[in-house]
Amino acid sequence: MNHDLNQIKQDYQNISVPEALKPKVTDAIAKAKADMANADGGNSRKTALPFHFPFAKTAWAAAAALALIILANSSPSISYAMEQIPVIGAMIKVVTFREYEHQDNQMEASLKIPEVQIPQDGTEGNEALENAAQELNGTIKAYTDEIIAAYEADVKAAGGEGTQAVGLDYEVVTDNDRLFSLRFRQTITMAGAAQSEKIYHIDKQAGKMVTLEDLFQEGADYKTPISENIKQQMKEQMAQDDALTYYVDSEVPEWDFKELPDQANFYVNESGKLVIVFDEYQVAPGYMGIVTFEIPTEAVAGIVKEGYLK
Amino acid sequence: MTTPNMQKMQQLVEQELLSSYDSLYRLAFTYVKNEADAMDIVQETAYKAIQNSASVKNEAFIKTWLWRIAINTSLESLRGRQREISYEAPVEYGKEDVYMDFDTIDALDVLNEKERAVVVLRYFEDRKLQEIAAALEENLSTVKSILYRSLKKMKIKLTEGELCHEP
Numbered sequence: 515m516n517h518d519l520n521q522i523k524q525d526y527q528n529i530s531v532p533e534a535l536k537p538k539v540t541d542a543i544a545k546a547k548a549d550m551a552n553a554d555g556g557n558s559r560k561t562a563l564p565f566h567f568p569f570a571k572t573a574w575a576a577a578a579a580l581a582l583i584i585l586a587n588s589s590p591s592i593s594y595a596m597e598q599i600p601v602i603g604a605m606i607k608v609v610t611f612r613e614y615e616h617q618d619n620q621m622e623a624s625l626k627i628p629e630v631q632i633p634q635d636g637t638e639g640n641e642a643l644e645n646a647a648q649e650l651n652g653t654i655k656a657y658t659d660e661i662i663a664a665y666e667a668d669v670k671a672a673g674g675e676g677t678q679a680v681g682l683d684y685e686v687v688t689d690n691d692r693l694f695s696l697r698f699r700q701t702i703t704m705a706g707a708a709q710s711e712k713i714y715h716i717d718k719q720a721g722k723m724v725t726l727e728d729l730f731q732e733g734a735d736y737k738t739p740i741s742e743n744i745k746q747q748m749k750e751q752m753a754q755d756d757a758l759t760y761y762v763d764s765e766v767p768e769w770d771f772k773e774l775p776d777q778a779n780f781y782v783n784e785s786g787k788l789v790i791v792f793d794e795y796q797v798a799p800g801y802m803g804i805v806t807f808e809i810p811t812e813a814v815a816g817i818v819k820e821g822y823l824k
Numbered sequence: 825m826t827t828p829n830m831q832k833m834q835q836l837v838e839q840e841l842l843s844s845y846d847s848l849y850r851l852a853f854t855y856v857k858n859e860a861d862a863m864d865i866v867q868e869t870a871y872k873a874i875q876n877s878a879s880v881k882n883e884a885f886i887k888t889w890l891w892r893i894a895i896n897t898s899l900e901s902l903r904g905r906q907r908e909i910s911y912e913a914p915v916e917y918g919k920e921d922v923y924m925d926f927d928t929i930d931a932l933d934v935l936n937e938k939e940r941a942v943v944v945l946r947y948f949e950d951r952k953l954q955e956i957a958a959a960l961e962e963n964l965s966t967v968k969s970i971l972y973r974s975l976k977k978m979k980i981k982l983t984e985g986e987l988c989h990e991p
Contacts, residue, residue: 519947519975525929526948529853531846535863539845542867543838546874 528620530677530704606647606694606716607631608686614662616669620677623665627658628684630696630716642721649723650696650714657712658682661700679703687713687781692821694718695781709804710793713779719821726778729788734817737774743813744790745771748797760798760805771797786824787811830878837877840886841870847949848894854932854944855898865901869894888959895941895959931978939974942967 611629616622630647665680672678681701688695694716702708717724730736748760748771761769779791788809792798798805811823841848845866852865872893880889932940941960945951951959957967 522929522931523948526850526854526944529850529929531849532859532863535845535849535866536842538863538867539841539870542870543841543874546871547834550875 528677530620533704606643606689606718607633608684608696614658616665618669619674621669621672622678623662623680625658625661625680625682626684627682628654628696630654630694643716643718644721646716646722650716653714653723654696654698657698677704688715688783690782690786692717692719693724693782697781708794708800711779711791711804713781713791715781726774726780727776729819729822730814730817731819736814736817739813739817740788740790740809741771741773743809744774744797744807747807758798759802762797782823783808788814788823833880833883834874834877836883837873837880837886837890840890841873844887844890845870848890850948851891851894851941851944852898854929854940855895855937856901861901865894865897868897872897885958888955891941891945891959892961895937899937934977935974938962939970939977942970943974943978946971 608628608630610626612627614623614625614627616624629651632644632647661680661682665678668676668678679702681703682698684696684698686695687697696714698712698714700710700712702710715724716722717728727736745762748762751758752760752762761771764770774790779793781789781791783789788811790807790809792805792807794800794803796805811818814823848869849862849866852862852869853859856862856865869890873890880886932943935943938960942956945956945959946953953964953967953971957964960967962970
């Protein structure tokens, strides 16, 4: 196997340096100085190596999360595509309405932006559903415009020096008699990679977009039982497997998961169970990725509206 | 006791660390091949360098001295990893880290520790053969022959001119 030296060099230069490294270096410098000062002058070299900073892991996760708000160079080209995607579900279909592709040096974006449509072929026109579809399309546009704007700003800011890859893909995660849910998966790769998801839902029967709150009776406290159930699951999983870490009862209480956010991501899985989705870093260190918890329907029995969950 | 001269050297080492920590990171990365270890190595390099900055006699050598520390720390880390292997079973997480395609960097794997340092510093960091010789505590002709040998191992063909060309 022959390799081109220039190719290797390029890959070498592409090794991206984590944002978190600089603070680590300054910490190490400060610590080295402090240790020398504490060592009564002469005995400075006695300090044992290797050393570890407390909470290094947590700090890294924080830094990595922050590292996402940065970067990169020329004007991206937008390609509009009316690519037809197979019809999903009976009543609502999804097509890739537009693709946004851009590449320049180490900056790269690839977004698939869908549109939902209500087929008009013969079936009785459902005006409410049509409106919900329009509303969802508007939401999708706002969401994806935001991602593109952030990326373009990064491209500009980095002036050709940036390294970033943004990807967005979608899938229909739920399509049953009642709910149609479209999941977006966004990946930003810089020093590390961060994934986040957004899931939008249409209640087919009511013909409107719904959020988690709408699955429950008005005024019902759904957050507490779900949050408690999640904490329970976190603890059980961590007790069973050392490799898992969630922010629960941790050394850094302010990082701990306390309660579901208002706009919690969720979907209803094939067995009709509610699944709560957390983005990377939200409730666990970055290496855990996107984490999901299936909520037993019994946990919300009595407050969930008829027809959503089984 | 710290003398003004030692303090000055420490300051220079600190400046050099802050301006070249990214090169040190890449160099470490070619050895350990993962972000977390490479970061630890740079961190440890910084710590060692500040603590021992008094041992640098000539400020012109700070850079090469830092490389040497980084290379040695990388090797320590690799050896430590071999020792740890028995009780640190690989853990499977839900999500894989996203790595770039390092197929070509893996081409460096055919090289031994010293050869790798020479290739990285000469071709990727564009350092002079003299500097590399200083960093590795070898003489110039040895470094040249290491370079020849390395490229041969990697099956990379260059013309004579390319090899000895100095930036």
